[in-house]
Amino acid sequence: MTAERVPAMFEPDAETMPEEQRAAVQQKRLSGMIDRLLAAGGLQGRRLAEAGLASGADVALADLPRLPMTSKTDLWSHYPFGMLAVPLPEVVTVHGSSGTGGRPTLVAYTRGDLRLWARMCARALAAAGATAGSIVHNAYGYGLFTGGLGIHQGAIELGATVIPVSGGMTSRQVTLIRDLRPDILTCTPSYAIRLGEALAAAGLRPGEGLQLKAGIFGAEPWTDALRARISELLGLRALDIYGLSEVIGPGVASECVVAADGLHVNEDHFLVEAVDPLTGGPVPDGTAGELVFTTVTKEALPLLRYRTGDIAALRRGTCACGRTLVKMSKITGRRDDMLVIRGVNVYPSEVERVLLGEPALAPDYLLVVDERAAQSRLVACCEYKTDGPAPVSSAAELESRLREALGISVAVRLVPAGTVPRTEVGKAVRVARWAGGEPPLPGLS
Numbered sequence: 001m002t003a004e005r006v007p008a009m010f011e012p013d014a015e016t017m018p019e020e021q022r023a024a025v026q027q028k029r030l031s032g033m034i035d036r037l038l039a040a041g042g043l044q045g046r047r048l049a050e051a052g053l054a055s056g057a058d059v060a061l062a063d064l065p066r067l068p069m070t071s072k073t074d075l076w077s078h079y080p081f082g083m084l085a086v087p088l089p090e091v092v093t094v095h096g097s098s099g100t101g102g103r104p105t106l107v108a109y110t111r112g113d114l115r116l117w118a119r120m121c122a123r124a125l126a127a128a129g130a131t132a133g134s135i136v137h138n139a140y141g142y143g144l145f146t147g148g149l150g151i152h153q154g155a156i157e158l159g160a161t162v163i164p165v166s167g168g169m170t171s172r173q174v175t176l177i178r179d180l181r182p183d184i185l186t187c188t189p190s191y192a193i194r195l196g197e198a199l200a201a202a203g204l205r206p207g208e209g210l211q212l213k214a215g216i217f218g219a220e221p222w223t224d225a226l227r228a229r230i231s232e233l234l235g236l237r238a239l240d241i242y243g244l245s246e247v248i249g250p251g252v253a254s255e256c257v258v259a260a261d262g263l264h265v266n267e268d269h270f271l272v273e274a275v276d277p278l279t280g281g282p283v284p285d286g287t288a289g290e291l292v293f294t295t296v297t298k299e300a301l302p303l304l305r306y307r308t309g310d311i312a313a314l315r316r317g318t319c320a321c322g323r324t325l326v327k328m329s330k331i332t333g334r335r336d337d338m339l340v341i342r343g344v345n346v347y348p349s350e351v352e353r354v355l356l357g358e359p360a361l362a363p364d365y366l367l368v369v370d371e372r373a374a375q376s377r378l379v380a381c382c383e384y385k386t387d388g389p390a391p392v393s394s395a396a397e398l399e400s401r402l403r404e405a406l407g408i409s410v411a412v413r414l415v416p417a418g419t420v421p422r423t424e425v426g427k428a429v430r431v432a433r434w435a436g437g438e439p440p441l442p443g444l445s
């Protein structure tokens, strides 16, 4: 893409800031945040005081990895407003998520927090090529969930025209897209597929009634294979956006349309670290680790070193779009799914990516952690399609690909379809531990 076709940034000074200048901004904001937490005297302030800190001036940016962490458990145990850093009357709204355990995670916002959030979402929209002349079809759900209202306020901040269609009622969405001809689509990647199929069924295809240029898809992890499918179906550039309500919502990080190879983290407001999920120590850039965010400018609920449980790798350097903001990879897994094999952290999703790259294999597989010896080993039992093409890769070829992708040896066993045990919902069981006795799969040795 040539320079004149690079879309205008929403906040170019902040987004292209040289590294040293940004570090100075981050330092000042981090010190200010520490002071606010100490003054608020809540859980985080007490932890800082216990760590011997009396003032934000005592904390250097390089000290960040030694500061106390916060987690979802902290939010739950201080539900609903126990972690506020401002008096309750300053709170103007709450958002949140239902959470996997059923307990809601509630996050409070001041007026200032809402303004910040709108700017972060405006950055994401501009990075996708949206302008004040854009029509944004926003099919994220509106409500407690941050997706709908986050993108909505961002589009208004940018000066675009936002269609607050929310999720569902697909036939109405098709009508609105046909009549209003939006250039930007925002929704979950799975809904983008559903919508694309409904549009095609209504005779609306790329170049035939569809004018979409870019889509911003988030709120669930998705792959590059899905990116290709959505792009083809809707004739747009499919871009990823990342956020979670605890940090602010969507707009924590987003892909630019120029490179679309990772998400620029708005690190002037959200300091990001990638840490080893077990030790909490930093992992080098380029290595997958758990993302940890520090929200240095948030007012109502500033979080120091919040552990997300999301696994991704960080990458630094200036992007072809001109942004100097650190990039995070797509989310490649969840902390809770991690296996440790001979001291190496392995995410089942990484193994899956290699296995599903083989068209002759069925999507059902079982990862067996063989713990019978002192040194555990990983065995990937993969079903091959009995009615499809013959396996083009031998087990040895798959083993070599897995070694390259994971950095450890994984034994591969190809088994006939139907061998891997299914749960009652028909989904394959992904991981089994074998500590002794009968193997989890007949014939395994």
Ligand SMILES: [Zn+2]
Pocket: 255, 256, 258, 259, 260, 264, 319, 320, 321, 322, 323
């Ligand atoms: Zn970029």
